[in-house]
Amino acid sequence: MRLVVENLACERSGRPIFSGVGFALDEGQALAVTGRNGAGKSTLLQILAGLLEPASGTILLDGGHDERTLPEQAHYVGHRDALKPALTPLEALAFWQAMLGEPAMAPDDALDRLDLGHAADLPCAYLSAGQRRRLALARLLVSDRPVWLLDEPTSALDAGSQTLFAELVESHLGRGGLVVAATHAPLGLHEAATIRIGA
Numbered sequence: 001m002r003l004v005v006e007n008l009a010c011e012r013s014g015r016p017i018f019s020g021v022g023f024a025l026d027e028g029q030a031l032a033v034t035g036r037n038g039a040g041k042s043t044l045l046q047i048l049a050g051l052l053e054p055a056s057g058t059i060l061l062d063g064g065h066d067e068r069t070l071p072e073q074a075h076y077v078g079h080r081d082a083l084k085p086a087l088t089p090l091e092a093l094a095f096w097q098a099m100l101g102e103p104a105m106a107p108d109d110a111l112d113r114l115d116l117g118h119a120a121d122l123p124c125a126y127l128s129a130g131q132r133r134r135l136a137l138a139r140l141l142v143s144d145r146p147v148w149l150l151d152e153p154t155s156a157l158d159a160g161s162q163t164l165f166a167e168l169v170e171s172h173l174g175r176g177g178l179v180v181a182a183t184h185a186p187l188g189l190h191e192a193a194t195i196r197i198g199a
């Protein structure tokens with residue numbers, strides 16, 4: 001599987017955000033997207049996730065499920081954790097697994113993997129910022145999708161959780177996955193290509 005992005009440009013509300021963005025990522029590879037605040041890192045991920053249209057440029061995913069689009073083969077974990085406050089972590093993961101399809105790890109096992117087993121039945125509203133982040137990342141484990149699009153994945157994570165995150169990503173890459181992550185901080189991976197967007 002190979003993700004090739006060429007000459008991508010984006011405008012928001014008629015204002016140019018970035019242009020000339022390109023990269024190629026093979027299976028087992030990670031890309032860190034860096035740049036100043038407002039450079040368009042989240043915007044780039046949202047375009048890859050199919051949530052925004054680029055002004056120009058091409059995005060090609062080669063070698064995956066031919067009948068599925070990139071967004072259908074990607075997990076997108078955005079800035080916001082997309083959790084309903086009244087649901088429990090277990091309910092939230094069961095929902096995501098049913099919605100995303102391709103079931104992989106059982107929700108309770110994913111919670112244990114992210115060290116959230118003790119909070120499985122609490123309303124998400126009670127979770128701390130780091131716990132909410134870990135729950136959003138647990139979503140990556142319950143459905144099998146080869147491309148992970150992660151926006152500031154380590155924000156709010158303590159040192160131990162950052163190590164855990166790096167282990168999850170390394171294991172995904174080891175299985176032939178692809179990861180694109182917008183970040184201001186090092187991701188703790190053994191190897192990741194980097195592109196900087198904006199000035």
Ligand SMILES: Nc1ncnc2c1ncn2[C@@H]1O[C@H](COP(=O)(O)OP(=O)(O)OP(=O)(O)O)[C@@H](O)[C@H]1O
Nearest residue numbers: 012013017035036037038039040041042043044182
């Ligand atoms: N819905 C919107 N309508 C118009 N402009 C927007 C919208 N959302 C974001 N923008 C603008 O697009 C630009 C890029 O924003 P984006 O969130 O992609 O930046 P970023 O590089 O991820 O920033 P940060 O490092 O602060 O997270 C910013 O100037 C922002 O104000």
